[in-house]
Amino acid sequence: MIEGLTKKRFVDGKIRIALVYPGTLKEALSSLGFMIIYDILNRDEETVAHIFTVESPLSVEENLPLKAYDYILSSIHFEPRVTTLMQYLERMGIPLEREKREKPVYVGGPGVWNPLPLYRFADGVFLGDGEESLPSFLDVIHERKDIHLPGFYNLWSEKPTSFSYHDMSFMYRHLMSDETTYGRRPIFMEVNRGCHYACRFCLIGWAMRPPRERPLEDVYTILHHHVDRGGRKVVFVGSDVLSYPHIEEVIRDIIGMGLEVSVPSSRVERLDDPFFLRVLAKAGVRTLTIAPEAVDEGRKAFIAKPISNEKVLEIVEKAKWAGIKRIKLYFMIGYPNTTEEEVQKIIDLYRRVKNILPAEGTVSVFIPKPYTPFQFLPMERIDNTEKYVKLLRKETDLNVMHPKRAVLQALLSIGDKRIGDLLMKVYHNFNYHLWIRKARDMGIDIDSYLYQRDTPWLKIISTSMPASLQRKGFEVAL
Ligand code: SF4
Numbered sequence: 037m038i039e040g041l042t043k044k045r046f047v048d049g050k051i052r053i054a055l056v057y058p059g060t061l062k063e064a065l066s067s068l069g070f071m072i073i074y075d076i077l078n079r080d081e082e083t084v085a086h087i088f089t090v091e092s093p094l095s096v097e098e099n100l101p102l103k104a105y106d107y108i109l110s111s112i113h114f115e116p117r118v119t120t121l122m123q124y125l126e127r128m129g130i131p132l133e134r135e136k137r138e139k140p141v142y143v144g145g146p147g148v149w150n151p152l153p154l155y156r157f158a159d160g161v162f163l164g165d166g167e168e169s170l171p172s173f174l175d176v177i178h179e180r181k182d183i184h185l186p187g188f189y190n191l192w193s194e195k196p197t198s199f200s201y202h203d204m205s206f207m208y209r210h211l212m213s214d215e216t217t218y219g220r221r222p223i224f225m226e227v228n229r230g231c232h233y234a235c236r237f238c239l240i241g242w243a244m245r246p247p248r249e250r251p252l253e254d255v256y257t258i259l260h261h262h263v264d265r266g267g268r269k270v271v272f273v274g275s276d277v278l279s280y281p282h283i284e285e286v287i288r289d290i291i292g293m294g295l296e297v298s299v300p301s302s303r304v305e306r307l308d309d310p311f312f313l314r315v316l317a318k319a320g321v322r323t324l325t326i327a328p329e330a331v332d333e334g335r336k337a338f339i340a341k342p343i344s345n346e347k348v349l350e351i352v353e354k355a356k357w358a359g360i361k362r363i364k365l366y367f368m369i370g371y372p373n374t375t376e377e378e379v380q381k382i383i384d385l386y387r388r389v390k391n392i393l394p395a396e397g398t399v400s401v402f403i404p405k406p407y408t409p410f411q412f413l414p415m416e417r418i419d420n421t422e423k424y425v426k427l428l429r430k431e432t433d434l435n436v437m438h439p440k441r442a443v444l445q446a447l448l449s450i451g452d453k454r455i456g457d458l459l460m461k462v463y464h465n466f467n468y469h470l471w472i473r474k475a476r477d478m479g480i481d482i483d484s485y486l487y488q489r490d491t492p493w494l495k496i497i498s499t500s501m502p503a504s505l506q507r508k509g510f511e512v513a514l
Pocket residue numbers: 231232233234235238239240241242275276303341
């Protein structure tokens with residue numbers, strides 16, 4: 037049972053949009069970004085947007101096939117999901133080549149902010165926040181090849197564009213369901229966007245500037261609206277939630293309403309106050325998530341995330357005192373010149389944390405992201421990274437990303453049109469050996485993407501952080 041689905045029928049709209057989530061329905065109902073897009077589209081009087089997921093060929097609202105709709109929109113939060121979308125569209129009989137397709141396909145989300153690898157597939161790409169560009173987009177959606185808006189890259193005309201952000205004055209309401217990855221009837225609360233920090237690898241820290249805050253009265257309006265609809269637990273969404281100046285007050289009020297809270301990964305600077313940790317524990321937060329990313333001092337300076345290991349341990353001690361039951365940690369490897377000593381330090385810190393509280397963690401592999409200083413940085417050689425992955429798996433129970441997956445993800449993240457040609461041949465299988473073999477057949481030098489780097493997206497898209505500053509950030513890191 038999903039509450040809040042649009043009551044508009046297919047025949048009610050002049051613009052009929054299939055909004056495809058490249059994953060399961062449960063995931064779609066756990067993605068606030070996706071549900072906000074759904075809300076915006078259906079607020080438009082002339083538009084009907086219905087949900088599709090990869091689990092069904094028919095729309096959730098009316099059991100109609102994808103082919104019945106005029107436009108296809110999708111939201112790609114991380115790069116590999118574009119292959120999931122392509123596989124689904126192919127199964128539904130939709131041609132993947134833009135030139136051969138009558139129905140336009142538009143995509144958005146941080147996984148496609150470098151649109152070049154999609155140049156043969158998508159018609160256009162939304163950049164930045166959908167709230168900024170979608171309403172004006174609906175006015176010109178019929179124009180396909182001639183759509184030109186800020187925050188939108190048209191893959192037909194290939195005209196340069198830019199994206200930036202304004203405020204968070206828009207309101208939202210989201211779907212309510214028992215079937216989500218956060219349990220029954222979560223209320224998704226977004227109090228801010230972007231991040232006050234600027235870690236050099238991070239797309240959010242660089243391409244979502246400046247950080248923005250939702251006015252407090254709007255936070256309460258959204259909260260009360262969803263509480264009235266039977267929301268059971270408040271899930272805060274965002275990368276820097278605890279920087280919101282009124283966060284403690286909001287959480288205390290949520291406790292007063294008898295609801296539980298879930299908070300995402302937080303900067304340790306925001307977790308230093310044991311009494312605030314106590315508030316979190318009282319609000320039902322059982323797991324505290326911390327993302328040191330690096331443990332070696334030199335590496336911390338390099339990535340611009342200087343969180344001291346002693347501070348991490350101190351926070352874990354305070355969290356234990358406050359009643360938090362579990363710690364979740366995020367680390368990253370795969371920078372050039374990684375050493376065994378550096379990886380050993382991750383293992384040691386993880387063990388020390390586990391001596392204080394039960395812990396789990398994830399180690400991701402560095403993937404260069406466009407518009408960040410590290411878009412210029414080579415990846416570590418794959419055999420080296422594989423060696424360290426083996427070590428981490430042998431010595432810990434950390435969940436470690438596979439370096440071969442990271443290579444494919446990187447190709448989509450910092451690829452160009454040649455990678456777009458490759459994508460059209462390999463989308464059906466996200467398999468390293470297939471991609472490398474096919475690239476070789478096509479004369480594409482994969483190493484030139486991973487270990488040297490051109491940045492063609494900077495010639496067509498500008499963000500609020502000038503490319504010169506992105507370059508400067510890279511030079512400072514070196
Ligand atoms: S890694 Fe986290 S703290 Fe750093 S810029 Fe990104 S979101 Fe902010």
